[in-house]
Amino acid sequence: MSEHKQGVLAIFEYLDHVCNAIKDIRNKPEYADYEVYSPTSYHEIEHACGFGFSPVRWFTLICGLVGTLSGFGLCILLDLDWPLIVGGKTPAFYSLPAYVVIGFELTILLGGIGTIAGMLIFCKIPNPKDTVLDVRLTDNKFGIFIPGAEVDGEEAKLLKSFGAEEIKEVGA
């Protein structure tokens, strides 16, 4: 997330108000780069914004598969490097059932790490530069930020008409 420039932040108390406002502005070019803030993850907001499936899932899948391959690969290659015959059982490809455990654990491990990495990349965090627009947004209020707008501009009036309880100018 880039650092916020000057703009207008509308604070909403109610979920339906903020959703109505999002549905109205989301396709208007003059409101491009709007940002919605919410204290928790409401699916209503996700739908109003028109989000589909998150691409984080691809990170999980690819990293999970890499984990499976590296788990089996580790066991098989090290066994081929120096076969360790225990209890008459030939190693490498003939001992595959025993390697399922290692393959499974590495699938979960790398899949999990990949999921977190994907989440961090798409959420654009850690981001020490990002500014907190209003402390109430992580408590119980919703917010819509329109970059470049002014407190007495058209954008502010529109957001007010959708039930914003407060409109304020933020940014330097």
Add this chain to the structure above:
Amino acid sequence: MAEAKWTKSMAEVNDGVLVNLQKPHPTFYLAWGISALCVLLGVVCWAFQVIYGIGMSGLNSPVYWGVYITNFVFWVGIGHAGTLISAILFLFRAEWRNAVNRSAEAMTIFAVITAGLFPLIHVGRLWLAPYWMAPLPNSNNLWVNFRSPLIWDIFAISTYLTISLLFWYMGLIPDLASIRDRVKGFKRLVYGFLSFGWTGTAKQWWHYEAGYGLLAALATPLVLSVHSIVSWDFAMSIQPGWHTTIFPPYFVAGAILSGMSMVYSLVIPVRYMFRLEAFITEDHLEACNKLILLTSTIVFYAYGIEFFVAWYSGNAYEWAIFEGRAIGPYAFYFWVMVFCNCIFPMAYWSKRIRRSIFAAMIINVLVNVGMWFERYNIIVSSLAEDFLPGSWGHYEPSWIEMGITVGSFGWFFFWFFVFCKFFPFISMSELKLIMPKPISPEGKAKIAKRLEEAKS
């Protein structure tokens, strides 16, 4: 379980949950201090063992696995309830989990870290342990044996710790941002750093929710696999009393039983110390007890089946072990295990007892005692008397081992109390989600009208 009835609104969540950042009840410091003293005792005992050698423990031929491995299995088991509550109940959308999931996840982390200490303590010369445990070639250029359950266990436990830690911390990020926005000065800097600069934009929540769901889906088979793999440490051998296919489900059920009891035993004092009664209600606590009752019946069944199979198989060695467990030198441990894990939890068939915090606290502490004895019983009784009567022996833990065990409890509680003081004890962002949605009066009227139309 019916939907929880909330007496609080969304606006009160942050204020209500973050009371832990203020001054706690004096009993908190007392409990913290006692835990620290226990850690000190454990450290002194461990130091004795490191200086004078592993002979300071009661381990002897043929019982080379004793209290340390008992503790290892016990603490790994404790960790299981955390992932069960956070991942499996999340996928099942069991809403009561939100009151206890954060504390259960924290419990998982500290329990697995505690468990991880025991292989190090057990090997004696712990400074060589990383070399023995990692898949590194030895001096003969041999690699580790990937068909050994002990190697599987290293992979399972380290994956479990990593994933649990990631899952727990991921849940904490939005809540830490909430704290950041309430505190000032240096604290703000620290919580700002810990919350990664989270601002709660709709896009962030979108990816966050997707990631959380996927991680829960990955953690669900993981939690079932980890204790199965721990059970294979025993079941893959040919030792009578260990070599049985029922071990994985039996261990997983036992782990959830002990973990849920520990969650209950931890949540009750903290709920009192920080006045969280409005958020952790009696309904939530009753739901924990129902799960304890369920897993207790599974464990009860497993104990019975183990005996049945030992008898029905016609294997003399197997039957001798089971007979020995019930009436032999370790009968005390066996009957403590049976009463604490199978008989006492049956009291939860009564709703009055399920909802009585005093009675449930006593039963749940007893279940934890019983689960520790279960692991001791499985490990020691099988090793002490196997196929050859000539190689039989006896094992009793030494004071060093008991001191280290007390120390491990102190270590676990110490870190849990650190967590209670500085982190949100209940997941605030999830709690907000299950509270009544903040819909405007006209929005509510519109929904009511639509419902009315749909009916007619």
